[in-house]
Amino acid sequence: MNAVEQSKMIKELLSHDNLQNNLSAPQLVEKILGREEGTLSASGAIRATTGKYTGRSPKDKFIVRDETTRDVIDWGIVNQEIDEASFDNLYKKVVDYLKDRNELYRFQGYAGADTNYRLPIEVFNEYAWHNLFSRQLFIEPTKEELKTHQSGFTVVSAPTYKADPEIDGTNSETFILVSFKQRIVLIGGTEYAGEIKKSIFSVMNFLLPQRDILSMHCSANVGQEGDVALFFGLSGTGKTTLSADPYRRLIGDDEHGWSTNGVFNIEGGCYAKCINLSQEKEPQIYDAIRFGSVLENVILHEESRQPDYDDTSLTENTRAAYTLNNIDNIVSPSVAGHPNTIIFLTADASGTLPPISRLTKEQAMYHFLSGYTSKLAGTERGVTDPQATFSACFGSPFLPLKPATYAEMLGEKIDLYNTSVFLVNTGWTGGSYGIGKRMKLSYTRAMVHSALEGELNSAETTSDDIFGLEIPMHVPGVPDEVLIPKQTWDDKGAYEKEAQTLAMKFHENFKQFTHVSDAIRNAGPLYRG
Structure with missing residues (x-):
């Protein structure tokens, strides 16, 4: 697919009869409830479930092999390759599919809190709750920034579109495809919202080192004396919990860059595991889950709609997505030494x-x-x-x-x-x-x-x-x-x-x-x- 064809595909999404551009959190909540995509919890957060896929699907993630990536990607089990033709064909199918949806949701924002190194992004979502998730996790532009916003990478998410592995070159109905040449992330066949967040992180892990910036899977906070700490670890090791310290200000809970200026958050929100969450043990996280936040696969009590964070009947990987602004002691903007x-x-x-x-x-x-x-x-x-x-x-x-x-x-x-x-x-x-x-x-x-x-x-x-x-x-x-x-x-x-x-x-x-x-x-x- 050449640049003209790619531009045409994006224009087709932008010309959708019911494209909902940059809706506010209240507007998205109304859409979610009206479309019965989720339930309003007692905390004010939206609760949504993700069906059979309650975690990432690493075996369904591919990078397009082309002249941009051929000699630099660490190809293998983690970074599986897919050819350009397969990507182009599936991309066209997904765009055609989304054009027939009743509504399409678009979010424009940034990845990277340091304005010197941030990446302008846009996310097209089939689901309103995925769009709310994107709004919570990425950095929201000001009204002035939105006027001149030009996307440097686009995510197209169609969770109800299922691939045909024999035809489309995927491993299953689920696919997370990244084209660094086209600057497109294509997601389908899974309702797990974490794929949206992590795909942009993977993009930043490709782009930032080219600018001599270390991209890191870590949380970060800063003490009263200005001392900065990084916490590295995979999901479930405690990054979010340990960085949410009442005596230290939070920079971010999962993704950061380290430049010659210091550390900066890649995101604008937190995606916290909330299994066995309690106000006593983790007050910052517990109190941050309120209106506008998204609870993923958390069980609600039928009458009270109170979240039951101890219930693992859907998955142990229950999650909460919320904006950094829901936490009192944060560094704003999310940059430090x-x-x-x-x-x-x-x-x-x-x-x-x-x-x-x-x-x-x-x-x-x-x-x-x-x-x-x-x-x-x-x-x-x-x-x-x-x-x-x-x-x-x-x-x-x-x-x-x-x-x-x-x-x-x-x-x-x-x-x-x-x-x-x-x-x-x-x-x-x-x-x-x-x-x-x-x-x-x-x-x-x-x-x-x-x-x-x-x-x-x-x-x-x-x-x-x-x-x-x-x-x-x-x-x-x-x-x-x-x-x-x-x-x-x-x-x-x-x-x-x-x-x-x-x-x-x-x-x-x-x-x-x-x-x-x-x-x-x-x-x-x-x-x-």
Whole structure:
């Protein structure tokens, strides 16, 4: 498809008889209720369900292989290729399909809070609730900015259009296709709204490094003294929860860029997991879910319409999408200085990694490239129990380029800005999944607080004899015995076996990184098998 044909396709969407442009949250809520797409909850948020797809569909995501991407994309299982003709044909089908819908919704906004590096985007939605979701998650332009807004990337979302794999070249009825040449994201066959958010994140992970900006799957906040902290980790590890700190201002909860000016949020909202959410444990998130917000797959009590955050009958991956403006102590605009502290988060289902450890630069690079965690139930289709997984840079599903590209940039910045790095395990203690218990959030908060205050930079440590990690001997508010994983296990032999098994998995995974230095390679677990 050439530029003229692409422009024609966009014009066909813009000429839709009932195109709803940049509706306000109240207008969208009226549309959603009138079209029976969702239910109004007691908190004022819209509740919508997503059918059989309650998580991302990574096996259905493709990047168009063309002269723009051929030599730079890290092709493979994560970044599957699809040819230009297949994309063009499916794009035309989806546009024709949307033209026949009763209404079409369009949102114009930005990705990137730093005006020097932001990407103008537009999102076309078949569903009004998806459009409200987009409005909550991306950055809304001012009236003046909207007058001159020219999209740099377009998302076209048609959840009820299903592909034919034999004809369309997809793996299933679901498809998430990205064309960097056409600057189009095409989504269909899934009602899970997270695909909209994550597709733009993947786009930014391609574009920002070209401008010498590190794009990161992390949350970020800033302390009263202006100290900045980053929290890396996959879904379910605690990024959103731990960055929502009443004593620190939130920059953002999931996606950021790190330029020569400092850190900036890519988004304008938060997409928080809300399984077992309570006002007592997570007041910022709980109170942020109000009118204009979107609750995804959350069960409501039939009469009161009160959300039941403990009910997992639809999925454990229940979500809440809300604008940053629903949080009181935020940084506005969402930009800050260079990070003082980096926290790598992992939810270790083996129960053998220390709850907190201080990393050397080489260890930081090793664990960043490894990106170990346990994939938790609900974040992807088919995942019902925690599974050990390694996701490079704590965000492999969203990285179009080789992991080394992002890792090298991070290493340079750690050196340049003298950033402290810690590995924090929010997973299991006292045994593996099914035997031990999840680490208490109060303990994790105490450890993170000590790290951010600089109390652990020179604290007395002991070295773990399998993972080679330096573990603080004392952390205020945390029992000493909790800090040493082996001491929390009743069966010490079982601990040794489980820890060595995990160490072997680290080594097997790291074999893919053939060009790293010996210093980084040797910064991993000491066990050699």
